[in-house]
Amino acid sequence: MKLAVVSLNSIWEDKQANLEEVKRIVQSLRQKAEYVIFPEMTLTGFSMSNLSLAEDFKNSNSIRAIQKLAKEHQINIVFGLMISKDDNKYNSCVAIDNKGEIAGHYEKIHLFSYSGEDKLISSGDQVKSLSWKGGWGLSICFDLRFPELYQELSKENLILINIANWPKTRVTHWRTLLNARAIENQSFMIGVNRTGVDQNGLEYEESSCVFSPIGEKLEPSEILDKVKIFDLNLDEAIQYRRSFPIKKDRRNGIYNIFYS
Template identity: 30%
Template structure:
């Protein structure tokens, strides 16, 4: 399983510009089975226009994800501000397959510090999707700080974290990604943006980490780009059998 992380900038509310940039980055990293984008990758986090027009914009972004998944013959994952069937706003992480089918996870831990709870409604379920022999747990940004919700019960192999994580909390991002990989004996994929918005500066530090807590692929800090790694399931399963952390868990 080849996974590519796509580290990009976000021009707030400039959906078409953002999607064009990301399409170009996809083409720089061909042949992956899965491409992972950041949180609210097409609009920016809590962008006012995205919140106000999430019904139309969310549908447009999901359509683009389906087109790209088909074109690349790969899954595409990333979060979108989306109005659901009940008319409420969700920070929704889509996992889209080449045939147009998809699963989704609604961000469970909304970022109250920045006011996300004022407009968005939290999800209440864990979501694991299987793709080409690998099971992925879907998570969004602030979820990274809450290990109990994501505790591995033997039901997944990889956690995906998509984020808009600021430079000033860079050490937390890097430390907790490693911790989640080690304690859950799994791969961790962390994708963050670069650049700046009216709130923060972002360095990216997008990375793929193995179950030993070691980075096996990473983007250059502060730069737009991609990185890719093979998720070796045979190696992961050998490690789990040899050192049965999950079987000994509380």
């Protein structure tokens, strides 16, 4: 399967400019990739204090625009967006299939209290997956530091993804944790991070990458500007899990006691 990851330099709070760049990138990928993944808060950057950026999930102009784009170019798209449901705001990951339909969405469970994210928006409380080829487990940025989430996701999914705005100052953690999540879950671990400098003065290094189920950092088959294209063989994960079945040795009952 051919999958593209986009290290987007999101323009701060400028949805229209970022949407135009998303359109340009998707158009460039026609017949080159089946799937494309953009970073956390794709169209605004990690702006948590401006809650007016949130869009009603059932009536979102941004989601409609991405749906149209996915259908037109027959590509599956994952992107980040702040959404509102009733009176709550969420940091979300939204997946649109190549027919332009919403395939799934995930609300970030672990909010980044260090930046005050937990004071401004609500946390999700549901583990979410996509029924796309191989099964895809969804996560966002700070979630990466909580391995329990990925143990749950990897029960049914061969692909785990994390969309992020992960600053350069901690980029070593980013790469190390992605590698660890791949190894301990015997899954492809895909991390998609933004680039550039945001309005808070935080710098982001180009660091989007993919690790194999045995923990090898994969090389892209093609690089196009901000985009890396990877060709994943899902049989690698299936065969590795069969030959080295570590999940059967987990003591889930013990862990439930620890975390209750």
